[in-house]
Amino acid sequence: MKEIAIVGYQQSDCVSDAGALNEVELIIPVLERVFEQVGISNAQDVDFVCSGSCDYLQGAAFAFVLGVDALGAVPPIKESHVEMDAAWAFYESILKIRMGHADSALIYGFGKSSPGELPIVLSQQLDPYYLAPQWVDTISLAALQARLMLDQGKITERDMAEVVARSRRNALNNPHAQLKGDVTADEVLAEETYLSPLRKADICPVSDGASAAVICTVEKAQEWGLPYAVITGIDHIIESHNPGMRDLTDSVSTRKAAENAGMGEGKVDVAEFYAPFSHQEIILTRALGLGDDTSINPSGGVLAGNLMMASGLSRIGEVFNRIVRGEADRGLAHTTSGPCLQHNLVAILEKGEAA
Amino acid sequence: MANLAAVVGIGQTSYTTKRDDVSIAGLVREAAVNALDDAGLTFKDIDAVILGKAPDMFEGVIMPEIYLTDALGCNGKPMLRVHTAGSVGGSTALVAASHVQSGTFKRVLTVAFEKQSESNAMWALSNPQPFSTHLNAGAGGYFAPIIREYIRRSGAPDEVGIKVAVKDRLHGARNPLAHLQLPDITMEEVAESFMLWDPIRYLESCPSSDGACAMVIANEELADKASKRPAWIRGVAMRSEPTMYAGREEVNPQAGRDCAADVYAQAGIKDPRQDLDVAEVYVPFSWYEPMWLENLGFAPKGEGWKLTMEGATSLIDGGDIPWNPSGGVLSSNPIGASGMIRFAEAARQVRNDAGDHQVPGAKLALGHAYGGGAQFYAMWVVGSEKS
Numbered sequence: 001m002k003e004i005a006i007v008g009y010q011q012s013d014c015v016s017d018a019g020a021l022n023e024v025e026l027i028i029p030v031l032e033r034v035f036e037q038v039g040i041s042n043a044q045d046v047d048f049v050c051s052g053s054c055d056y057l058q059g060a061a062f063a064f065v066l067g068v069d070a071l072g073a074v075p076p077i078k079e080s081h082v083e084m085d086a087a088w089a090f091y092e093s094i095l096k097i098r099m100g101h102a103d104s105a106l107i108y109g110f111g112k113s114s115p116g117e118l119p120i121v122l123s124q125q126l127d128p129y130y131l132a133p134q135w136v137d138t139i140s141l142a143a144l145q146a147r148l149m150l151d152q153g154k155i156t157e158r159d160m161a162e163v164v165a166r167s168r169r170n171a172l173n174n175p176h177a178q179l180k181g182d183v184t185a186d187e188v189l190a191e192e193t194y195l196s197p198l199r200k201a202d203i204c205p206v207s208d209g210a211s212a213a214v215i216c217t218v219e220k221a222q223e224w225g226l227p228y229a230v231i232t233g234i235d236h237i238i239e240s241h242n243p244g245m246r247d248l249t250d251s252v253s254t255r256k257a258a259e260n261a262g263m264g265e266g267k268v269d270v271a272e273f274y275a276p277f278s279h280q281e282i283i284l285t286r287a288l289g290l291g292d293d294t295s296i297n298p299s300g301g302v303l304a305g306n307l308m309m310a311s312g313l314s315r316i317g318e319v320f321n322r323i324v325r326g327e328a329d330r331g332l333a334h335t336t337s338g339p340c341l342q343h344n345l346v347a348i349l350e351k352g353e354a355a
Numbered sequence: 356m357a358n359l360a361a362v363v364g365i366g367q368t369s370y371t372t373k374r375d376d377v378s379i380a381g382l383v384r385e386a387a388v389n390a391l392d393d394a395g396l397t398f399k400d401i402d403a404v405i406l407g408k409a410p411d412m413f414e415g416v417i418m419p420e421i422y423l424t425d426a427l428g429c430n431g432k433p434m435l436r437v438h439t440a441g442s443v444g445g446s447t448a449l450v451a452a453s454h455v456q457s458g459t460f461k462r463v464l465t466v467a468f469e470k471q472s473e474s475n476a477m478w479a480l481s482n483p484q485p486f487s488t489h490l491n492a493g494a495g496g497y498f499a500p501i502i503r504e505y506i507r508r509s510g511a512p513d514e515v516g517i518k519v520a521v522k523d524r525l526h527g528a529r530n531p532l533a534h535l536q537l538p539d540i541t542m543e544e545v546a547e548s549f550m551l552w553d554p555i556r557y558l559e560s561c562p563s564s565d566g567a568c569a570m571v572i573a574n575e576e577l578a579d580k581a582s583k584r585p586a587w588i589r590g591v592a593m594r595s596e597p598t599m600y601a602g603r604e605e606v607n608p609q610a611g612r613d614c615a616a617d618v619y620a621q622a623g624i625k626d627p628r629q630d631l632d633v634a635e636v637y638v639p640f641s642w643y644e645p646m647w648l649e650n651l652g653f654a655p656k657g658e659g660w661k662l663t664m665e666g667a668t669s670l671i672d673g674g675d676i677p678w679n680p681s682g683g684v685l686s687s688n689p690i691g692a693s694g695m696i697r698f699a700e701a702a703r704q705v706r707n708d709a710g711d712h713q714v715p716g717a718k719l720a721l722g723h724a725y726g727g728g729a730q731f732y733a734m735w736v737v738g739s740e741k742s
Contacts, residue, residue, distance in 0.1 A: 049595075055438075056417045061410030061479050062440055065727050069597050076610035079595035079731075080446055083411065083418055083438035092435065092450055098457035099357040101591075125417040129378060132416070238424045238434040253431070338421040343434065 003218040004097050005228035005352055008038040009317030011211035014178035014305025017114040018208035023058060026210045027070040027110050034106070034212040038226060042072035046214065047102035049079040050093045052086030052109040053309045056121050067110065078102070085109060085274075086211065087312030087335035087345050091234060093215060103220045109310030110210035118206050118308070125338060127241060138276075139203055141339045143195045145248045146279040150197055154249055155282055157197060161188035163278040164201045164303060171300025178205050178305035204276040204306040211310040213317055218352065229323040229331075229349040233261030236335075236345035243340055251287040254334060254344040258288050261332075261346045269328035270295045272315035274336045276302050283341065284334060294332075298322065312336070312345065319349045357456035359741060361578035361585035362702040364394025364571035370534035370687035373472035374565035379414060380426035383468050386567035387427055390464065394571040395582040398428025401571070402460040407437040407447025407467040408691030409726075412479035414470050427466060439593075441494075441637070441726025443467065444568065444694025445733030448722070449591050451572050452735070456588070461574050467696075468567035469689035476563060476690065495560060495640060497728060499552035502642040505606045506554065511645060511660035513554070517545045519641035520559045520685060522669045527682020529670075529711040534564045534687040559641035559685075566689035568696045575741075586702035589719070590621030590736040598728040605729065611650040614732040619652070622719070622736035628653045628667075628676050631736075632717040633704045635697035637724045639684045644668065648678075651723065670714060680704070680712040694724025698735055705739045 010033040018026060035041060043049050049071060055063045064081040071077065078101075082088045086109025093105035113121075119137035126132040149155045162185045171180035183201075191199045221228040237253035237260075239246050246252075258264075271294050275281035281303075285296055297303075299318040302311050312335025319331035329351045337343040366389025368374070374382055383406075391397055404427050406420045416422060420436040427434075439446040444467040451465030477493045505511070524540045527533035540558070548558040578585040594614035596603070615627070624630040636651070638644045648659030648668070653676060666672035670680040679685070681700040684693050701722035703709040709717075718739045725732050 054417065055410050055412060058484075060482055060484050061412050062727065064438070065440060065598060065730075068595055068730075071597075073596050074600050074603075076594040076596040076608075076613050078593055080437065080450065080593060081439050083436050084420075088435055092437075092453070095450075095453040095457040095459060098459060099453050101357060101453075122417065124415065125421050127422045128414070128416045236433050237431060238420070238429055240425055240430045241422050242425065256431070337418070342421060343424075 002098055003230055004094055004215055005218050005221045005230050006213055006215050006320045007221050007224065007226040007228045008034045008214035009320050010034040010037060011176055011314050011317060012209035013176045014207035014209055014307055016178060016205060016207065018112055023063065023110055023112055024066050024070045026112060026208065027067055027108060030210045030212045031070055031108065034214055038214045039224060043077050043106055044072060046104040046106045047078065048093055048096045048105040049077055050081065050089035050105060050107050052082050052084050052089040054083060054111060057111045057113050057308055059116065085312035085335050085337060086310050087316060090213065090313055090316060091236065091345065094231065094234060097217060104214065104216035106212065106214055107313060108210060108212035109313045111308035111310060112208045113206045113308045114208050138339060139195050139198065141243065142277040143198045145340045146197050146277065149249050149279055152249060155279055157189060158185055159282060160202055160278040161185035163281050164188045167297060167300045167303040170298050171304035174299045174304060176305060177300050178207050180300065180304060198277065202278040204302045207305045207307050209307040209310065211307060211314045211317060213313055227324040228352040229320045230352045231347055232350050233348040235260035238343040241342060248340050249283065251283050251341050251344060254284055254346060255287045257344055257346040258332065261348045263288065263332060263348055266330050268294045268330060268332050270298060270319055270322050270331040272297055272299060272301065272318045273334045274302055274312050274315050276306060278303065280341055316347055323349055323351050358458050359575040359587065360452050360455040360572055361587045362570050362737065363573045363578050363581040363585050364390040364396065365699045365703055366390030366393055366569045367532050367696065368566045369532050370564040370566040370689060372564065374470065379416065379419065379470050380423055382470055382565065383423055383466050383567045384426040386569040387464060387466050390569035390571050396571060400462060401428065401464045403433040403454055403463045404429040405435045405437065405447055405451035405454065405463060405465040407443045407695065408469055409441060409443055410479055412474065413476055414473040439726060439731050441690060442694050442724040442731040442733045443726065444692050444696060445698055445722065445724030446593060448570060448695050448698040449593060449733055449735060452588055452591055455572050455574050462577055463572050464569060465572060466567060466569040467692040469691040470565045471563045471689060472565050495552040495555050498640055499555050501605045502554060505642060505646050508606065509657040509660060514542065515645055515660040515663055516554060516559050516641035517542050518663055519644040520545045523679050523683045523685040525671055526680050526712055527686030530681045533682040534562050555640050561639040561684045561688035564687050564689040566687060566692055568692045568699050570699055584706045584739065586705045586737040587741050588735060589738045590618040592617035592734050594732045596730050598730055606646065607650050608729050610730060611725065611732050614734050615651045618734045618736055624736065627651060631676065631719050631721050633677050633680060633714040634721040634723065635681060635700040636678055637684055637694060637697055638679060639688060641685065644678060670712060677714050680714055694733060697724055698722035702737045705737050
């Protein structure tokens with residue numbers, strides 16, 4: 001199968017409220033930076049464009065339609081959209097390149113979550129007959145999951161606080177992070193609980209912004225003369241929607257997707273998890289059996305800033321950044337969708353040979 | 356080059372205003388099970404599921420693939436959700452095909468649906484936006500001025516739209532799944548129906564339907580062993596352009612022309628009217644038949660309406676290039692599924708499995724979908740043979 005590489009990644013700063021900026025205004029600066037990074041002028045210079053967004057964040061049908069205005073889609077372009085995190089737009093683009101209908105693709109995701117009450121909005125992802133009418137929000141479901149883990153003795157509140165403290169410290173080196181600081185686990189534990197057993201610090205913040213990436217065949221990356229990371233494997237798996245039908249303290253689908261993506265074929269230097277809640281990072285790390293020789297969420301992860309519909313693509317971008325900067329040879333990027341880690345995607349990235 | 360892939364199973368629900376006998380999950384499962392039955396398969400034989408629908412606000416369920424995984428037998432498998440506005444049913448089929456054409460999967464299930472009775476599509480399409488002009492127009496109000504401009508440019512007589520409205524309903528009367536069953540519809544009846552958005556009359560508009568459509572798409576090896584004749588995918592194309600830009604040609608959009616040229620080149624089609632046997636084209640308002648006849652190269656610019664008036668697009672009149680023998684979007688319109696229904700009906704034709712609306716001997720067919728402000732296009736060409 002054709003080797004495919006990432007050659008560009010950019011994201012906006014994670015901000016709690018982008019104010020009067022609309023979605024197109026969030027996307028354009030990020031696209032301009034990724035075009036500059038790759039040395040192209042607009043979407044005309046790639047063969048395919050795919051994006052991820054959610055109408056309910058914008059509060060209108062067809063959130064992505066105006067996004068096309070940001071692309072320079074005149075003359076018309078080959079373009080598609082997933083109502084999912086842009087990591088799945090990344091997946092769709094890989095299929096398009098593999099089938100030989102494109103050699104390069106632009107992928108972007110965006111979300112302006114601040115105008116609504118995100119946890120409540122996302123409660124409407126649930127089964128509309130049996131779960132959504134209860135308005136169980138995403139934080140409450142995650143709290144139930146954390147409670148299960150605590151009750152089974154699989155984690156302690158200190159373990160969760162350690163995840164938060166490491167995220168805040170790692171985020172000190174991430175210019176786009178929203179929450180950062182030299183925080184200790186004791187300081188986290190001193191906070192009162194918000195939705196027991198979760199403290200506010202255990203929960204990712206609400207952020208506005210966008211991210212974008214450019215991928216292409218390895219030949220194209222070499223032709224462009226760009227540093228790149230090869231996508232050596234990618235897979236995603238969804239589990240039952242009924243939270244009572246799954247072991248919420250494990251992530252079987254993440255493990256299986258990682259296996260299918262070829263995680264075991266080499267060392268994992270870095271892993272970026274889409275873990276919106278501290279205990280979920282522990283679930284994911286354990287599900288994959290990662291140990292001390294893997295740097296987990298060196299960007300701070302989404303606890304440091306969560307660009308809904310773009311955070312998954314950002315995990316891939318963070319691993320790419322570390323590989324091209326020479327900080328890692330091989331890394332794993334993870335994305336999730338749905339309540340309590342229902343649907344998970346894993347991509348494996350490796351250093352490409354010098355052009 | 357893309358790997359060969361083919362449609363090996365097709366399933367649809369019946370289309371009607373309100374399917375209050377099934378939940379949303381029940382609706383999609385009905386289409387999925389029908390497609391699997393048609394292919395002689397079960398959910399166990401499926402490697403991935405690709406789901407499409409128009410805006411989530413049509414049902415009020417955000418990212419419904421999360422909830423529908425159980426109903427679609429997808430637990431433990433990849434699930435992808437496509438949304439490209441009205442073209443989504445077609446785009447979803449194309450994304451599903453890419454799962455197989457890329458060599459990544461052997462056999463996938465794709466499903467598109469809309470349960471419009473759960474909400475009000477007009478509202479969902481028109482709620483005001485903080486930074487944009489509020490057009491409380493709905494789709495008909497948006498397209499009416501573009502149709503008027505087509506009529507002005509082409510000099511087409513008023514009855515063209517009426518004729519399409521009658522023709523597609525007579526086709527639909529041959530399709531037991533079609534929402535509108537109007538076997539006795541007349542030109543007079545359409546002409547006398549009330550004007551909704553001048554020049555679009557009530558009976559020149561699509562209905563609002565509940566329904567779902569599903570297909571099983573397999574690679575060459577599995578399709579060769581399929582229990583029924585496969586519909587080989589001979590060309591796939593998508594194009595998008597912005598809703599508005601200076602100099603945009605809205606009557607005959609460039610994205611549609613480019614998309615058609617791309618899909619025809621892949622399928623070796625030089626003259627679509629000559630080379631294709633049948634087309635299932637997204638015509639939600641009657642006048643879009645002559646407009647798309649020109650956009651898709653079946654007629655020279657300004658002359659699409661003549662084909663309609665001659666009966667060239669009518670199966671019943673024995674036209675040489677029947678359009679929408681299933682009754683089309685004018686007979687059934689579960690928005691998110693409508694594009695996939697076009698793609699699936701094109702496949703039914705070349706499988707010689709279209710019942711009373713079969714075009715005799717059809718070997719090559721076009722499936723077409725469009726969406727947004729006539730700016731998103733998805734098309735495929737399917738054939739009874741591999742090449």
